[in-house]
Amino acid sequence: MNSVAVIGASLAGLYAARALRAQGFEGRLVIVGVERHRPYDRPPLSKDFLTGSAGQEQLALADAEEIAELDAEWLLGTRAVGLDTAAGAVLLDGDRALSADGVVIATGAAPRRLAGSAPGGAHTLRTLDDAQALRADLVRGPVRVVVIGAGFIGAEVAASCAALGHDVTVVEAAPLPLLAPLGDEMARICSALHADHGVTLLTGTGVARLHGGGTDGRVTAVELSDGRLLPAEVVVTGIGVRPNTDWLAGSGLPLDDGVRCDAGCVTPLPNVVAVGDVARVAGTRAEHWTSATEQAAVAARNLLAGSTVATHRALPYFWSDQYGVRIQFAGRRGPTDTPRVLEGSPDDRSFLACYERDGRTTAVLALNRPRPFMRHRRELARATQPATT
Structure with a gap:
């Protein structure tokens, strides 16, 4: 594989580019982004950036030194409008075409x-x-x-x-x-x-x-x-998002609330993988920061291998900061699972709780209890299955 195009220049796209270089890819690497900005962190936009306690420079996901080390061509302010799988080309606005042996789809999602x-x-x-x-x-x-x-x-x-x-x-x-x-x-x-x-x-x-x-x-x-x-x-x-897949219509890739992939983020075409909010991995589309970063290394490995040699099976996890309270959740809660407070008090808006089913913990929730939460999250992950196999 001599050339890879990463379509999407945000978190998932950047992490995929990093993973490709870290795993030994030395060929041409092109990163296409519809926004004019280099990759930045989105979670602070609704919090520190909105309140003015953080500026644009503090959102950057990579500094100038790392950007240089990636040795990538950046096509920012550029929209992908199609994927010609037969010709091995990504179609760009302005009647341009970008040839690539491998493609990482990381186009994210748009707000409803x-x-x-x-x-x-x-x-x-x-x-x-x-x-x-x-x-x-x-x-x-x-x-x-x-x-x-x-x-x-x-x-x-x-x-x-x-x-x-x-x-x-x-x-x-x-x-x-x-x-x-x-x-x-x-x-x-x-x-x-x-x-x-x-x-x-x-x-x-x-x-x-x-x-x-x-x-x-x-x-x-x-x-x-x-x-x-x-x-x-x-x-x-803020009523949810829809994955950015319109540009893939007619490509032959399976689209169903995202790009359908196997557990290794690989589409039916082994030289095309998908990561982040746009990827429906093994039937599930996760819209969280952690999923985007973890999927990237697995997808890059499989893309370079030309087949699914690794899978992503991380425990679902999300967090949210609201009114000075950090809410953290990990696991797979069933509709009849019963929550039980392990420490702290809901009245104080600081507690750790687990969800249980037949005597087994299925998920963990914490408000302002980050350390015990992370410990229980690790235990829950060990009790289920590892993130990568």
């Missing part, structure tokens, strides 16, 4: 949006440019903010806006935020963080549309599905 046009002051948060635009609206003075969606991004944005002194309301269609991953009892405890910090949480209702008006056409209110109107000068929609 509300139907209809978005007035000024309405935002999603996925990219650095998104965060800069939102921060510009938030520093204009105290405003009424409505956050649509109380998942990780929504909750973190709400916490940041509250810390900046804004009036914040969060709208969530489900009965409780984080109900699916955490279950009713633990989701209720985490949901209380909003009220603890003066944020209004409205659950069990969706959004019908956004209202805009005035000479500037900016948002004025959010209309809920039950007819209520929430006045707002800033709206942030």
